[in-house]
Amino acid sequence: MGLLDKLSGWLGLRKKEVNVLCLGLDNSGKTTIINQLKPANHSNHLGPLSEEWKHVSQTQAQEIVPTIGFNIEKFKSSSLSFTVFDMSGQSRYRNLWEHYYKESHAIIFVIDSGDKLRMVVAKEELDTLLNHQDIRSRKIPVLFFANKMDLRDAMSSVKVSQMLCLENIRDKPWHICASNAIKGEGLQQGLDWLQEQIAQSTENNEHMNE
Amino acid sequence: MSDSGSDGGKWLDAHYDPVAGLYTFSSCMDLADLSGDGESRLVVGDLGSGSSGMKLKVYRGTALMSESILLDLPAGLVAFFMDLHEPRIPAVAVASGPCIYVYKNLRPYFKFTLPGLEVNMLEQDVWQQVREGQIDPLTLKEMLESIRKQADVPLSVRSLRFLSLDGSDMDEFVQLHKQQPIRRQTVITCIGTLKKSTADEDGVSCLVIGTESSDVYILDPEAFIILSKMSLPAAPTSMDVTGQFDVEFRITVSCRNGNIYILRRESDKPKYCIELSSHPVGLVRVGKNVVVGCTDESLQGFTQKGKKLWRTVLSAPIITMAAMNLPTRGFQAVLVGLANCEVQLYRDKNLLSTIKTPDVVTSICFGRYGREDGTLIMTTKGGGLMVKILKRTAEFDDRDSTPGPPLAQSVRLNVPKKTKLYVDQTLRERENGLAMHRAFQMDLSHLRLAAAKAYVKALESSLTPMSSSLTEPLKMNAVVQGLGPSFKLTLNVQNTAACRPVMNLAISFLYDESLYRMRSPYMRIPLLVPGLIYPFETFVECTSDKGISDIIKVFILHEGKSSPLLTAHINMPVSEGMTLN
Ligand SMILES: Nc1nc2c(ncn2[C@@H]2O[C@H](COP(=O)(O)OP(=O)(O)OP(=O)(O)O)[C@@H](O)[C@H]2O)c(=O)[nH]1
Ligand SMILES: [Mg+2]
Numbered sequence: 001m002g003l004l005d006k007l008s009g010w011l012g013l014r015k016k017e018v019n020v021l022c023l024g025l026d027n028s029g030k031t032t033i034i035n036q037l038k039p040a041n042h043s044n045h046l047g048p049l050s051e052e053w054k055h056v057s058q059t060q061a062q063e064i065v066p067t068i069g070f071n072i073e074k075f076k077s078s079s080l081s082f083t084v085f086d087m088s089g090q091s092r093y094r095n096l097w098e099h100y101y102k103e104s105h106a107i108i109f110v111i112d113s114g115d116k117l118r119m120v121v122a123k124e125e126l127d128t129l130l131n132h133q134d135i136r137s138r139k140i141p142v143l144f145f146a147n148k149m150d151l152r153d154a155m156s157s158v159k160v161s162q163m164l165c166l167e168n169i170r171d172k173p174w175h176i177c178a179s180n181a182i183k184g185e186g187l188q189q190g191l192d193w194l195q196e197q198i199a200q201s202t203e204n205n206e207h208m209n210e
Numbered sequence: 211m212s213d214s215g216s217d218g219g220k221w222l223d224a225h226y227d228p229v230a231g232l233y234t235f236s237s238c239m240d241l242a243d244l245s246g247d248g249e250s251r252l253v254v255g256d257l258g259s260g261s262s263g264m265k266l267k268v269y270r271g272t273a274l275m276s277e278s279i280l281l282d283l284p285a286g287l288v289a290f291f292m293d294l295h296e297p298r299i300p301a302v303a304v305a306s307g308p309c310i311y312v313y314k315n316l317r318p319y320f321k322f323t324l325p326g327l328e329v330n331m332l333e334q335d336v337w338q339q340v341r342e343g344q345i346d347p348l349t350l351k352e353m354l355e356s357i358r359k360q361a362d363v364p365l366s367v368r369s370l371r372f373l374s375l376d377g378s379d380m381d382e383f384v385q386l387h388k389q390q391p392i393r394r395q396t397v398i399t400c401i402g403t404l405k406k407s408t409a410d411e412d413g414v415s416c417l418v419i420g421t422e423s424s425d426v427y428i429l430d431p432e433a434f435i436i437l438s439k440m441s442l443p444a445a446p447t448s449m450d451v452t453g454q455f456d457v458e459f460r461i462t463v464s465c466r467n468g469n470i471y472i473l474r475r476e477s478d479k480p481k482y483c484i485e486l487s488s489h490p491v492g493l494v495r496v497g498k499n500v501v502v503g504c505t506d507e508s509l510q511g512f513t514q515k516g517k518k519l520w521r522t523v524l525s526a527p528i529i530t531m532a533a534m535n536l537p538t539r540g541f542q543a544v545l546v547g548l549a550n551c552e553v554q555l556y557r558d559k560n561l562l563s564t565i566k567t568p569d570v571v572t573s574i575c576f577g578r579y580g581r582e583d584g585t586l587i588m589t590t591k592g593g594g595l596m597v598k599i600l601k602r603t604a605e606f607d608d609r610d611s612t613p614g615p616p617l618a619q620s621v622r623l624n625v626p627k628k629t630k631l632y633v634d635q636t637l638r639e640r641e642n643g644l645a646m647h648r649a650f651q652m653d654l655s656h657l658r659l660a661a662a663k664a665y666v667k668a669l670e671s672s673l674t675p676m677s678s679s680l681t682e683p684l685k686m687n688a689v690v691q692g693l694g695p696s697f698k699l700t701l702n703v704q705n706t707a708a709c710r711p712v713m714n715l716a717i718s719f720l721y722d723e724s725l726y727r728m729r730s731p732y733m734r735i736p737l738l739v740p741g742l743i744y745p746f747e748t749f750v751e752c753t754s755d756k757g758i759s760d761i762i763k764v765f766i767l768h769e770g771k772s773s774p775l776l777t778a779h780i781n782m783p784v785s786e787g788m789t790l791n
Contacts, residue, residue: 025581027581
C-alpha cells in the first residue's frame with residue numbers, strides 16, 4: 001500500500017475494497033439477501049422496510065430465480081466497498097465455490113432455517129469449506145444467516161448453530177443472525193458485524209506490515 | 211450425524227425417526243412434487259396394523275404433512291400425471307382390493323373398480339333357490355361344497371365365506387346376503403405407470419395393474435377405460451414398466467409361479483419367459499437389463515429378452531429391493547434390503563457399498579426428495595423412517611468384488627523380442643514338420659524296442675533282483691554296512707507267493723578273489739514261508755589296500771537248476787578302514 005493510498009484510506013476518501021463470498025445451499029435465500037443489500041433498495045440501510053414500500057420489495061423478491069453459476073454485485077457501506085460473489089447453491093455448481101476462496105476477505109453463509117432435512121448437507125458443505133486449504137489457515141470472518149426465520153417451522157438461530165456445530169469453529173471469527181431476507185430483517189445487524197471484523201483484520205494487517 | 215464406517219462415508223444421515231409408525235413396502239411408496247413448488251414429497255400407503263389404521267401419508271422434509279384414512283389395505287401406490295393441466299401437479303393412485311383410488315391435491319378424486327369376473331352358473335342357481343326358500347343353509351353348504359370340488363369357475367367370495375362359517379352363524383349370514391346378486395371380483399396385486407405418448411418427465415401416464423386373476427390391464431389416465439388387457443400364466447406379484455403406450459412398451463412381471471414374463475405392445479400374451487430356480491422377491495430394471503432378487507438369497511441379472519447374464523449370492527435373505535437412479539450423474543444401481551439389517555448397493559453383480567441399519571429395512575425408495583436429488587428413504591420393520599442423502603462428492607468404484615482371475619493375470623509380461631535363431635528354427639519346423647515328426651517317431655520306436663529287448667534279456671537270464679518264475683516268485687534286496695575293510699552284507703529274501711512255500715534254495719556269490727574274501731561264499735536257504743522277510747548275513751573282507759572297490763554278484767539258485775532264479779549286483783563301497791589304519 002502506497003502512502004497516498006493509506007492516507008486516503010485514513011481520511012475515508014477512498015473506501016477499502018473487500019470481496020465477500022456468499023455461499024449456502026440452493027433456495028437458502030442468498031440472492032434475496034444480496035438484493036436487499038444492494039443500493040437499488042434504498043431502504044436497506046434503514047433497516048426493515050416501511051409499510052408503504054413493502055409491496056415493492058416483495059415483488060422484487062418474487063422475481064428472483066435460482067442463480068446459474070454465480071452473479072457479481074457491488075455495493076458500498078459507510079466505510080467499505082463490497083464486491084459480492086453470489087454463488088449458485090445447486091449441487092452441480094457447488095464445485096465452483098472453491099475457486100473464489102483465495103480472493104475473498106469474508107464469507108456469508110446462508111442457511112434455510114426451515115429445511116431441517118438438508119441441514120446435514122449444509123453442514124457437509126460448510127465443513128468442506130472450512131477444511132479447504134485456502135480457508136483452513138486463514139482468520140477469515142464467517143457470517144451465518146439463519147434465513148427464513150419467518151417460516152412457521154423454522155429453527156431458531158441457536159438450533160441452527162447447534163446442528164452445524166458452529167461452536168467447533170475456534171480459529172475464525174464467526175457470527176450467526178436470524179434473518180428474513182424478504183423483509184430485510186436481521187441483515188443489517190449481520191452486515192455491521194462483518195464490517196467491524198473486516199476493519200479489525202485490516203488494522204491488524206497494517207500493524208503487521210509496518 | 212456421523213459417517214458410518216462401512217458405507218465409506220458416502221451418505222449423510224438426514225433424518226431417523228425410529229417410532230414414525232410407518233409400516234409399508236417399497237411398492238407403496240413414491241416421491242412426487244405434489245404442490246408444484248419444486249419440492250418433492252414422500253407419499254406412503256401405510257398398512258397400519260394390517261387390519262386397521264391404513265392411511266395415506268404425505269411427508270415434507272422431516273415432518274408428516276398430511277394423512278388420510280384408507281378404506282382397505284393398499285397393494286400399491288404410484289404418483290402419475292393424469293392430464294395436461296397447469297400447474298403440473300401429479301395425482302396419486304392407491305390400489306387396494308379391486309379398486310384404484312385416485313387422489314388429486316390429496317383429495318379423493320376418482321374411484322375405478324375392475325370389471326367383475328364370470329360367475330359360476332351352478333352357484334348362481336343354488337343361491338336363487340335359497341332366495342326362493344327352497345333349500346336351507348345346510349343343504350346350501352353341501353351343494354356349494356360339491357360345486358367347489360368340480361367347478362372350473364371358482365366360487366365367489368360370498369360362498370367361500372359361507373363355507374367357512376360354523377353352523378350357528380350360517381342362518382344369519384344367509385339372511386343378510388341372500389338378496390344381493392352374486393359377484394366375483396378379483397383384486398389388484400401390483401400397480402405401475404406407463405407413459406402414454408411422450409417420454410417427458412411430466413408426460414401423461416397410463417396406469418398398469420396386475421390382478422389376482424392373472425391379468426394385466428392398462429388404463430387410460432383421463433377416461434379410466436381399459437386400453438389393453440393381457441393375460442399371464444400366473445398371478446403377478448410385482449412389475450416394472452418401461453416405454454410408451456402409443457409407441458412401444460415392455461412390462462416385466464414376476465409371477466407367483468416363480469417365473470418372470472415379459473409383455474410387449476404387439477401381443478396380449480407374454481413374449482419371453484424367465485424360469486427361475488426359486489421365487490422372485492423383487493424386480494428392478496437397470497437400463498435395459500432386469501435384476502431379480504430370489505428367495506435363495508441370490509441376485510440375478512437378465513437381458514430384456516430373458517437371457518441370463520450373471521448371478522451373485524447374498525449374505526442374507528432379501529426383504530426388499532429398489533432402483534437407485536441418479537440421472538444427473540449417470541448412475542444406475544440396485545438397492546437390496548437384507549434380513550441382517552443391511553442395505554447393499556449393487557451395480558451388476560458388484561457390491562458397491564453396504565449401509566448398516568439399526569432395524570430390518572422393509573421398504574426402500576430412492577429419488578428426489580425435497581430439493582435433494584440423491585435421497586434414500588427407508589422404512590423399517592419396527593415402523594421407523596430413515597432418510598439418507600448421497601454426498602455430492604461420493605463416488606462408487608466399480609471394483610469387481612467377486613473372486614475371479616487375479617489382477618496380475620492381466621499385467622502384460624515383458625516378452626523379449628524374437629531372435630533370428632528363433633525365427634529360423636520356427637521356419638524350419640514349419641517347413642519340415644512332417645519329416646521331423648517321422649524322425650522323432652522312428653527314434654522313439656527304436657528306443658522302445660531296445661528297452662523291450664533289454665528287459666526280455668534281463669528276464670531270461672534272471673538278472674533282476676525279482677524272480678519272474680511262477681513256481682518260485684522271489685524278491686531280494688541287499689544292504690552293505692560298515693566302513694571296511696570288514697563289511698557286513700545282509701540279503702533280505704522274501705517269498706512273494708500267496709501261500710506256497712519255497713524250498714531247496716541256496717545263495718552263492720561271485721567276486722574278485724584278489725579283492726575280497728568272504729566268510730561263507732555259499733549258503734543254504736531254509737524253507738521260505740510266503741510273505742516273511744528272511745535276512746541272511748555274511749561278512750566280506752576287503753583284502754586290497756589300494757582304495758578300490760568292485761561288484762559282488764549274488765545269485766539265488768535252485769537245487770538241480772543251472773540258471774539262477776535271481777541275480778543282484780552289489781556295488782561295494784570303497785574300504786575306508788584301511789586308509790585309517
Ligand atoms: N419465507 C421466506 N422466503 C425466503 C426468504 N429468503 C428467501 N426466500 C425465498 O426463497 C427462495 C429462494 O431464494 P433465492 O434467493 O433465490 O435463493 P438462493 O440461495 O439464491 O438460491 P440459488 O441461487 O439457487 O443458490 C425464493 O423464493 C425467495 O423468495 C425468507 O427469509 N423467508
Ligand atoms: Mg441465488
